[in-house]
Amino acid sequence: MRNIIGQAVSGNDFFERPQIVRKIRRSIRAGNWIYLSAPRRVGKTSIMNHLQENPEDNQQFVYAITQSIDSVDGFYKELAKQVIDSPAFRTMSKVSDTLKKVAGGLLQRINLKVSVPFLEISLDKGEPINFQTDFEKLLEEIDLNGDRLIIMVDxxxxxxxxxxxKHGNQEARRFLQLFRELTHNRKLTGKVQFLLTGSIGLQPLVKKLDASDLVNQLQYIDIPALTVDEACQLFRQLIKQEGIDIDDETILFIIQKIDWLMPFHVQLLVQEVIDVFESSGNPIxxxxxxxxxxxxxxxxxxxxxEQYYERLKKRLEPGAEYQFVHDILNRSTADEPLEKAVVHDLAVKHEITDRYKAIVESxxxxxxxxxxxDNTAYRFNSSILKTWWKKYVC
Incomplete structure (x- = not known):
């Protein structure tokens, strides 16, 4: 297993957590549309890579990342692009005339240079196209000989x-409403499912939009931090090829310093252990x-x-919201937990008592x-993030 820092992994570099993978597979078999709930650096994309590389019988996966997309049309355009460019689509044996027409029109509009033998119908470039409705028609017409198409949206x-x-509350709600309608399309039952992820919490976001009812059709699956045993096992696998002499007690010692056991944090720690080994030798x-x-x-x-800091500057309203969060995180670097009463007082100070709870929840x-x-105070999740924040941000 290679220690690949900061990127999604696949194949032999993937550290499988069987219990989580089994839970996702059970949900897919049940026909659910799924939301994988976890903060960044937990390994969500790597899990999706693993599912795509190791499908169960009668399952075909398509992966799309929509992180930079900021419109309804842009979202469905990207999904159409990834579906049409997938092996599942290009190798279909049953193709209706409707599918040819819809896919042909989409293919021209997304400027995708791919060879699809059955797409011979051309759509006049002046004819208007609605990516959302045409993508839905595309899914309705897909026939994978009984296989299910699982579209993974990162x-x-x-x-x-x-x-x-970019567009305001109304357009964000419209986006969620259209997606909800897609999930309830009976023509897709049994042949198309979605598996969604996000590094921003979906529930506080839809709560902010007063739109919780638009996502309650999804099954939420949490991806927790590693257990201590899992973290030690991952550590061992990552140093296996390095010839490092380190006993189990020392591995446990250093793992417990991380506090919040994100796979990425273990990888980063291993990188530095290797660096120390190369400069001072065994044993560690x-x-x-x-x-x-x-x-x-x-x-x-x-x-x-840096992304933890930059994301706050990007997502929070400048002024009161940003200063409130900055104060909370600065105070949370102290040894003692930050009392909820203090958080409330900070909300009063910054004049955001009407929405501060949603901000803290996010x-x-x-x-x-x-x-x-005891639910009376807050701490930093990660001792690593806490120390970094104290050193570089406070």
Missing amino acids: EFTETVDNILH DQAKANKAYEQVFHQRNKIYF LEYDGYLHQTA
Whole structure:
């Protein structure tokens, strides 16, 4: 297993978590439309890669990432592009005239250079096209000889958020309404499903839009952080080829320093352990392991954490909302948890008492904070993110 930092992995580089994969597969077999709920750096895209590379019988997968898309038309245009360019579509044996016409028209409009033998009908370029309705017609006409088409959409919530920021609440709600109608299209039952993911929490986002009823048809599957055993196992697999002498007690010591066991954080830690090994040799004891942990916060690794800060600047309204969140996260770097009463006082200070709870909830969904066991205060989810924030942002 290679230690690939910051990118989705596949094949032998994928660290499988069988319980999560089984849960997703059961839901697909049941015919559900699924939303994988987890903050960034958990490995959602890698899980989708694994599903696509290892389909069960009678399943064919298509992957699309819509992170930069900010319109209804743009969303369905990208989905049409990925479906038409997929092996599942290009190798169909049963093709209706309606499918030829719809797909031919879409193919011209998306400027996709791909050879599809049965697409011979040309649509006049002056004829208007609605990507949403034509994509739905495309799905209705697809016949995969009994196979199901599972369309995986990465960063679905980013798309909703992009539409909200560019076009406003009404258009974001319209986007969700159209997608809900797609999920209830009976002609798609048993042959088309969607698997959605997003690094922005979907529930606080739709709550902000007063649109929770538009996504309650989805089955939510949480992808939690690694267990300690899983994190230690991943650590071992990543250093296997490096010739590093490190005992189980030291691995546990360094893993427990991470606190919130994201696969990416384990990978980053392994990278620094290898660096220490190359400079000082075996064995890796607790002192060397601690040095590796401190190196995680070196300037060279800032790029991996900047997105947490940049995302807040991009998504929060400038002024009161941004300053409120900045205050919360700054105060959360203290050793003691941040009391909810203090959070409320900060909301009063910044004059956002009408919406501060939704903002804090989004920080929880997005992986910044969690509530203490007694539900009276907040802490940073990750000791790594907490230390980085304290060093570079406070």
